[in-house]
Amino acid sequence: MAYAEKLVKSWRACWKNAAGKQEKQSGFPTKKKALDYAKEQEVEATRRGAAREDASQLLVRDWATEWYEGLDLELNTLLGYQSILTNHILPRWGETRMRELANADTQIRVWAKSLHDAGYTYRTATGIISLLGTLCSDAVDAGLMHRNPAVTRRGRGKYTSRREATTRPATIINPFTALLLAERAAVLTGRDDEFILLTSMYYTGMRISEAMAVELGSVSGKYRLQKQLSRGRKTKTFYNKGPKFDSKRTIDLPDFLLGLWRIQARQVVHHEVPAGARWCPCGDEVPADERHAPGVHLFAGDVWHHWDQTAFRYRLLYPAAWGRFYPGMTGERPVYQAPAENGGVPGPFDWDSSRVGEERAEAAVACWAPIAPDLTPHGLRHSHKTLMEELGTPKPLMDERMGHKDHTVSGRYSHPTEVMREHLKEALTGSWESALEQRRAMGVESPVAVVRELLKPSSRLHSRSTPDAKPRLQTAGRGRVA
Numbered sequence: 001m002a003y004a005e006k007l008v009k010s011w012r013a014c015w016k017n018a019a020g021k022q023e024k025q026s027g028f029p030t031k032k033k034a035l036d037y038a039k040e041q042e043v044e045a046t047r048r049g050a051a052r053e054d055a056s057q058l059l060v061r062d063w064a065t066e067w068y069e070g071l072d073l074e075l076n077t078l079l080g081y082q083s084i085l086t087n088h089i090l091p092r093w094g095e096t097r098m099r100e101l102a103n104a105d106t107q108i109r110v111w112a113k114s115l116h117d118a119g120y121t122y123r124t125a126t127g128i129i130s131l132l133g134t135l136c137s138d139a140v141d142a143g144l145m146h147r148n149p150a151v152t153r154r155g156r157g158k159y160t161s162r163r164e165a166t167t168r169p170a171t172i173i174n175p176f177t178a179l180l181l182a183e184r185a186a187v188l189t190g191r192d193d194e195f196i197l198l199t200s201m202y203y204t205g206m207r208i209s210e211a212m213a214v215e216l217g218s219v220s221g222k223y224r225l226q227k228q229l230s231r232g233r234k235t236k237t238f239y240n241k242g243p244k245f246d247s248k249r250t251i252d253l254p255d256f257l258l259g260l261w262r263i264q265a266r267q268v269v270h271h272e273v274p275a276g277a278r279w280c281p282c283g284d285e286v287p288a289d290e291r292h293a294p295g296v297h298l299f300a301g302d303v304w305h306h307w308d309q310t311a312f313r314y315r316l317l318y319p320a321a322w323g324r325f326y327p328g329m330t331g332e333r334p335v336y337q338a339p340a341e342n343g344g345v346p347g348p349f350d351w352d353s354s355r356v357g358e359e360r361a362e363a364a365v366a367c368w369a370p371i372a373p374d375l376t377p378h379g380l381r382h383s384h385k386t387l388m389e390e391l392g393t394p395k396p397l398m399d400e401r402m403g404h405k406d407h408t409v410s411g412r413y414s415h416p417t418e419v420m421r422e423h424l425k426e427a428l429t430g431s432w433e434s435a436l437e438q439r440r441a442m443g444v445e446s447p448v449a450v451v452r453e454l455l456k457p458s459s460r461l462h463s464r465s466t467p468d469a470k471p472r473l474q475t476a477g478r479g480r481v482a
Contacts, residue, residue, distance in 0.1 A: 002038035013038035061094035184320035205384035239290035247403025336364035
């Protein structure tokens with residue numbers, strides 16, 4: 001029976017849900033309002049329970065379909081849920097009745113253990129189990145089950161697995177390694193774009209989806225990051241969305257990076273679209289308010305309109321950093337180097353782009369060595385934050401630049417200033433010029449046009465923005481990454 005409880009300065013409403021579980025809600029100014037609310041909730045719980053008289057026969061598959069259709073989440077989140085349901089939950093539990101699932105604690109634990117034993121990472125396996133728990137929790141609220149059998153009690157499971165998943169340090173790189181990494185990436189695609197893209201990610205802390213959303217009209221020394229270009233899983237559709245955690249922010253670009261952006265703005269080559277097209281073909285399956293016009297972005301993908309995260313990892317970042325294409329996958333292979341034209345030893349940035357498959361492996365005389373093993377795209381973001389720490393950047397400016405929120409009293413009263421911004425830009429420029437000096441000391445000519453220009457002692461691209469720089473440093477290549 002619904003009732004109200006007296007608190008110190010307010011009243012609490014108490015009632016039982018459709019599963020017979022006690023529910024409470026505080027904050028009511030009078031006993032009558034608390035009691036009225038409790039009675040309304042109990043009537044609603046009774047109605048939901050009566051509407052579910054078929055619960056004894058309802059299958060998990062049917063409930064999962066109904067539950068999924070009622071979700072109002074980001075597209076990527078919905079696609080992730082859909083993938084877990086289709087590939088993991090429904091194949092195992094789809095034909096199980098909801099009332100039977102309510103007492104399937106042991107079977108769920110065995111299934112959870114099988115996910116870990118199958119080689120899934122701790123994060124992936126717990127994500128699958130967690131979604132089943134969410135599905136069951138909502139089923140309890142709907143009166144389909146009397147309890148949630150997928151709740152994981154604290155302290156259960158292997159502590160070492162949890163510790164490894166949460167405390168494994170990210171791989172970070174210094175400015176010189178970042179320069180070599182960006183140069184290798186440009187070698188793989190045969191164009192300057194990827195050198196400028198990875199350099200931008202390292203010196204701004206932007207995610208790949210945020211970097212891909214930079215538009216030509218927003219190239220400025222104070223870039224205002226307001227969105228990211230996200231791709232739905234297993235589709236070639238891209239759509240505009242707000243940045244993660246709504247972390248809209250202003251990013252101050254050092255002069256050298258602004259100069260590179262201006263060069264990129266003049267030389268970027270976008271993929272062809274039908275004549276008169278209003279929208280980029282990458283968004284044919286998304287709502288109009290999430291689409292964008294063709295040819296508006298600063299960066300374009302090598303074989304598709306934009307770089308998506310999977311292709312960026314396995315065909316660009318991992319080969320450049322780890323020295324291997326598709327690590328851990330069926331197509332894993334080294335970045336092969338063919339003999340130099342004179343038959344000598346290949347240079348550190350040479351790779352065999354003229355052959356494919358077995359021919360490339362047979363002709364190889366060497367392979368790229370890893371320069372940043374285990375580096376991930378997010379590692380570039382970690383690296384930027386670490387670089388700012390080394391440069392003594394005040395925390396308010398670091399938080400703003402990374403899109404982080406500091407809800408402490410100190411964070412509330414601390415703010416970035418223009419003096420802080422100028423000091424950071426000068427410090428980042430110093431790190432960049434030091435990396436260029438180290439690269440110049442290698443004494444190896446670069447196959448990347450923009451890097452060759454940068455390595456010239458008299459180059460105007462070292463630290464100053466260059467609105468009058470050469471309009472084109474190379475002819476854009478397409479699709480050289482194998």
